[in-house]
Amino acid sequence: MNGLMSDRLRYVLITPARNEQAHIEQTIRSVMSQTVLPLKWVIVSDGSTDMTDDIIKKYLPSHPWLELVRMPERKERHFAGKVMAFNAGYDKVKHLDYDIIGSLDADISFDPEYFSYLLAKFVQYPELGVAGTPFREGESQYDYRFSRKEHVSGACQVFRRECFEEIGGYIPLKEGAIDLTAVVTARMKGWRTETFTEKHCVHHRTMGTAETGIFRALFISGYGDYRMGVHPLWQTCRSMYQMSKKPILLGGSILLIGYLWAL
Known part of the structure; x- marks a missing residue:
């Protein structure tokens, strides 16, 4: 029943991307293979200087729900820049009639039931504000014996719309911990946040290596x-x-x- 009801939830995705030519096509193909497709997916190229934009453009004509937003290159590189890129994508979706919004890295892949699975969790748990799954890097997978499932990895953070709007979205912190701040704020406001371990995504670049x-x-x-x-x-x-x-x-x-x- 939850699977059927999850089909009725409409979701949008936003992906900040900078110089991701090595991985972004895997992410694009993963999203396009989903059994439940997004209402809108905005990829924000944050001053990319490689072939990232060209790879994305190949898919635009046949996928009207996919949009590329190009941002100029910034001289200063810091964690707040990811929020600036995300917000440029958010401006393209905030007027749409959706239920769930996801922040998706440009270097991950996952199976065709991935978002259907997460949507079903939002149906199952009305108090769920932020959801995600573990990630794997190479042969290793995040070990939840020594971590709390209340934290949700920034590789793919999925929010109930009401939760995302209540916390004010992502806070542009130059020092980082942007994803963590969103989760902690959601919990402070009474929302449930959880990593569901039955599925996982594959992270093709070591977490945290892009900037620092x-x-x-x-x-x-x-x-x-x-x-x-x-x-x-x-x-x-x-x-x-x-x-x-x-x-x-x-x-x-x-x-x-x-x-x-x-x-």
Whole structure:
């Protein structure tokens, strides 16, 4: 029943993209293979200087629900730039009659039932404000033994429209933690946020490497764990586990430092 009802939910997607020629076609094909297609998908090319725009343009004539927005190249590169690009796409969809809005990275792929699955969760849980799935990178998958399912990865964050509008959308923070801030704000306003682990998406580039590197990403992740209310003992276990993965010792140490920095 939920699957049938989820077909009635209309969703829109926004994808900020910068120099994603290596991966964006996989994302495009994944969206176009969905059993439930989006009402609108806006890809915002954020000053791309490679073949990203040309790849997107190939698909425009046969897919009227796909739109390319081109932004000029910015001299200053920071995390707030992603929000600026997202908002340029949001301007194209905010007047539409939709129920769900998703922020989708330009370097992920997923199976044809991916969005149907997430839409069904919004039908099943009326209090659900933000939803997503785990991601895989290469042979590894995010380990939820040492993370809270209340956090939703920024690779694909899907919001109920009322939730997204209530939190004021994404906040343009230059220092990062934009996705985390959206989730924490939603929870503060009483919405349920959850990562559903029955499905996953594949992240074709290591999280956090586009702008500042994996170490900053780990620091922000640790900082975010504190903001999400992770217990110190649990965080210590998670950091020790991370120390066993590459980069050996250093990654887990930075994760713990990020947590302690937020105290």
